[in-house]
Amino acid sequence: MLLFLRRLGFGLGLLLVTAFAGRAQSINVDAVTRYWEITDGLRQNKPLTDQVWLDFLEIPGNKLYVRGIYSAADLVFYRKVMEVVYMPRYDSLRRAKLDAQVWYYLVVNDYKEREPAYRRYVASLTQNAVAVDLMYQNAYAQLPPANRTRVRDLKLYYEALGNDATSQDEGIIYSLRGLLDASEVKPGILEGHEMYHQLQPHRDFGPIAPDDQALLYFMTSMRNEGIADQIDKAPTMALPDDPRGIRDWLMTPAPHFIHCLDSAIQVRARGGAAASLRWYRQLSNGSNGHLPGFFMSSAIVRNGYGRQMIAQSDNPFAFVLLYQKAAKKDKTQLPRFSETAIRYLKELERKYIKSQAAKAAA
Incomplete structure (x- = not known):
């Protein structure tokens, strides 16, 4: 049988x-x-x-x-x-x-x-x-x-x-x-x-410095899952009383994560040691970027930057910068990244996004 x-x-x-x-x-x-x-x-x-x-x-x-x-x-x-x-x-x-x-x-x-x-x-x-x-x-x-x-x-x-x-x-x-x-x-x-993950291509950042690898990897995961979560997590959390517990899982812990991420970036900006990928994953409760990605993408969409997010969906730095704009505009008090962290991320964007684009166009 x-x-x-x-x-x-x-x-x-x-x-x-x-x-x-x-x-x-x-x-x-x-x-x-x-x-x-x-x-x-x-x-x-x-x-x-x-x-x-x-x-x-x-x-x-x-x-x-x-x-x-x-x-x-x-x-x-x-x-x-x-x-x-x-x-x-x-x-x-x-x-x-x-x-x-x-x-x-x-x-x-x-x-x-x-x-x-x-x-x-x-x-x-x-x-x-x-x-x-x-x-x-x-x-x-x-x-x-x-x-x-x-x-x-x-x-x-x-x-x-x-x-x-x-x-x-x-x-x-x-x-x-x-x-x-x-x-x-x-x-x-x-x-x-x-x-979405099958269709969203992986961007070529060129050679990545060892001290940048963990941050760039996690920022990419954060952007990748955050945007994809608008497909399934957003309508799920909109149910009465949030029966799947999305808010407790991905929204409530997100401000703490963002504050810790900001601190880690500031340390790097001042020449300090880079946080490990293991540290990012532990901070994200093993969610591989859903936390705080969904929190950030939700703020971006809620404040009218959804189309820009999609248009720049292969750029993890643009995702953070759009979130920063959304956090300043939002009616509630959302956690923001420090000016030191934003300047450092813009430096990395020039290094890994704009310089690669210039090489490709040459």
């Missing part, structure tokens, strides 16, 4: 790839179908073996998703959570963990409870051309006209781990839970966010 299910899962994945081949895109649901095979066994109180778990994590959709997101310890814990949630003999422990609001238990239990809805969604993917068009449409709203293109040989992966999505060189990886939760707000917004 298990062999039959594996062949069925492979066949479904092949069907979806073939169905979309003529549209220069492929859909891979191997990670999802294998998840359901594994959890069918867990429902019979059959624990995961080490080999089954390792093979599961090697499926492309899972492998691409967990890299850079989950640590080895996270994955060990996630495996245990799956066993507790799905195996009947652990039901009392499962209920206790849910009562305690332990995050991974909430996520995995959702996959268990809403499995019929997730199965219907996966079954619908063969007729999902409209959804793919919507993915592009939502992304285009935050892209300059020149970047409103189509991705050649687009690869879409769907998995049943976690609660979000990620855009990689190999394609876009979506968790089913993240998709369904976002679609309840507005269809295609999470898909549009990740498509």
Whole structure:
């Protein structure tokens, strides 16, 4: 029976790839179908073996998703959570963990409870051309006209781990839970966010001095995620009572981040040591730029500079300078960057943006 299910899962994945081949895109649901095979066994109180778990994590959709997101310890814990949630003999422990609001238990239990809805969604993917068009449409709203293109040989992966999505060189990886939760707000917004990352090109800054690398990398991430967040986070936070907790996650901590970022830039401007990328990531609560990017892009849009933000969306320095203008104009008291920090960022802009543009034009 298990062999039959594996062949069925492979066949479904092949069907979806073939169905979309003529549209220069492929859909891979191997990670999802294998998840359901594994959890069918867990429902019979059959624990995961080490080999089954390792093979599961090697499926492309899972492998691409967990890299850079989950640590080895996270994955060990996630495996245990799956066993507790799905195996009947652990039901009392499962209920206790849910009562305690332990995050991974909430996520995995959702996959268990809403499995019929997730199965219907996966079954619908063969007729999902409209959804793919919507993915592009939502992304285009935050892209300059020149970047409103189509991705050649687009690869879409769907998995049943976690609660979000990620855009990689190999394609876009979506968790089913993240998709369904976002679609309840507005269809295609999470898909549009990740498509934005596929279509927004990476700017060539030329050779970057070692002391500038961490700051420039994080500023780019801050701009990149901040603009993309206008596709999905803005309509989500606009819901009554902000049920997804966007404000607590990305808005409330942002002023503190901006003050700390300003201090770090001032230190550099005065010849001090550069902050490490690890420091920026810790300060951003591991959000990779969503904090404070969404806070900053929201201020920019709210104060009428949204079109300028999109037009200069490949320039992280322009993003900060537009935020500074917005902060001065905003009706509330928003944190601002110091004049010392702004002067230093303008120096970096001349070094990495304007000088590269001059070389390209020569």
